[in-house]
Amino acid sequence: MRGAVAILRASAVGALVAGVIADQNVLQPFAGSDKILITNDDGWAVAQIRAEYAALKDAGYNVILSAPAENKSGSGGLLSKPGPRTTPCEFNSCPADSGATGFNASDPRLNWVNGYPADAADFGINTLAPQFFAGVPDLVVSGPNVGPNTGLSVFVSGTVGAAGHAVHLNVPAVAFSGADGSTAQEAWTDLSTAPKSATVVGAETYAAMTTKFLHALFAQPPTSPALLPADTLLNVNFPALSGTCNADSVQWVLTRAFPKLLWDSDVEICNNGGTLPNDGTVVGAGCFASVSALSPTLKLDSDSDVQADVLHRLSALGFVCFSG
Numbered sequence: 001m002r003g004a005v006a007i008l009r010a011s012a013v014g015a016l017v018a019g020v021i022a023d024q025n026v027l028q029p030f031a032g033s034d035k036i037l038i039t040n041d042d043g044w045a046v047a048q049i050r051a052e053y054a055a056l057k058d059a060g061y062n063v064i065l066s067a068p069a070e071n072k073s074g075s076g077g078l079l080s081k082p083g084p085r086t087t088p089c090e091f092n093s094c095p096a097d098s099g100a101t102g103f104n105a106s107d108p109r110l111n112w113v114n115g116y117p118a119d120a121a122d123f124g125i126n127t128l129a130p131q132f133f134a135g136v137p138d139l140v141v142s143g144p145n146v147g148p149n150t151g152l153s154v155f156v157s158g159t160v161g162a163a164g165h166a167v168h169l170n171v172p173a174v175a176f177s178g179a180d181g182s183t184a185q186e187a188w189t190d191l192s193t194a195p196k197s198a199t200v201v202g203a204e205t206y207a208a209m210t211t212k213f214l215h216a217l218f219a220q221p222p223t224s225p226a227l228l229p230a231d232t233l234l235n236v237n238f239p240a241l242s243g244t245c246n247a248d249s250v251q252w253v254l255t256r257a258f259p260k261l262l263w264d265s266d267v268e269i270c271n272n273g274g275t276l277p278n279d280g281t282v283v284g285a286g287c288f289a290s291v292s293a294l295s296p297t298l299k300l301d302s303d304s305d306v307q308a309d310v311l312h313r314l315s316a317l318g319f320v321c322f323s324g
């Protein structure tokens with residue numbers, strides 16, 4: 001592990017964020033009925049999204065899944081008008097000639113959409129949520145993606161694109177990605193047929209990290225009725241899973257996606273001189289998860305006020321200082 005770490009304490013974070021630590025005393029208990037829409041870009045039947053669906057349900061969330069019928073990685077925030085499929089869904093998970101959208105007959109909360117990730121998020125928000133939630137989701141969870149989405153890749157990432165579309169529809173959204181690509185091409189059936197495989201253990205570890213993040217987000221100190229700052233999506237990257245890196249040991253770092261330009265100013269924490277570490281550097285340095293705040297359209301780093309707000313809302317994660 002290369003990164004030097006210190007727990008973020010009030011003394012290190014300056015006046016602006018000093019209140020954050022005290023807020024931990026007034027965290028609200030986890031409500032358990034929060035309405036979550038999950039989507040991704042690797043497709044509705046990959047092990048990684050199904051592991052997450054199971055984990056969030058087990059944790060008490062009210063979950064629906066709406067994701068592309070097949071791998072639509074790299075399609076950014078593209079939108080289309082989904083048309084009927086002629087071929088089976090990925091891993092033969094739906095029959096050929098089965099329409100533009102469909103669901104698992106034994107679990108109608110599991111839905112596929114013959115379109116892009118943003119189409120799947122759209123269908124989930126506009127069509128499924130009114131049925132299952134009688135309203136809008138509290139949060140859209142996009143991913144975890146198979147493979148990282150740090151730096152420039154946020155421009156083409158379907159995982160980030162779907163989250164951006166949700167924010168455009170005024171639904172708070174977080175994109176998650178896991179640096180381990182080992183779950184590529186793995187079907188949901190492996191969760192039961194090969195429960196000890198590295199792929200399945202990895203999918204479940206990322207699902208546990210996502211669950212931990214959601215618990216912290218929903219336990220946020222009272223700030224405003226909105227779950228996240230307006231016009232902001234969060235892009236979270238999980239590290240590769242080697243050794244003992246898991247949901248208990250992972251350390252969370254507030255990051256930026258792009259090199260800081262002259263006119264940018266980041267939140268001042270950890271004696272950082274106003275520059276947050278880069279997300280790719282952080283997740284490459286060991287058992288660290290990066291959290292970057294981005295604008296939903298251009299996918300550029302948010303300003304220091306938004307970063308400070310995110311730090312405040314997610315204080316239950318226990319962010320650490322990082323110096324690579």
Ligand SMILES: *[C@@H]1O[C@H](CO)[C@@H](O)[C@H](O)[C@H]1NC(C)=O
Nearest residue numbers: 045093094104105106107110
């Ligand atoms: C549909 O759901 C059932 C029950 O949870 C499960 O056994 C089956 O594998 C699922 N199939 C697909 C394609 O999701």
Ligand SMILES: *[C@@H]1O[C@H](CO)[C@@H](O)[C@H](O)[C@H]1NC(C)=O
Nearest residue numbers: 042046071073146183184185
């Ligand atoms: C989807 O496609 C991308 C790009 O071709 C690839 O990197 C990724 O591993 C694929 N995902 C799965 C689950 O196969």
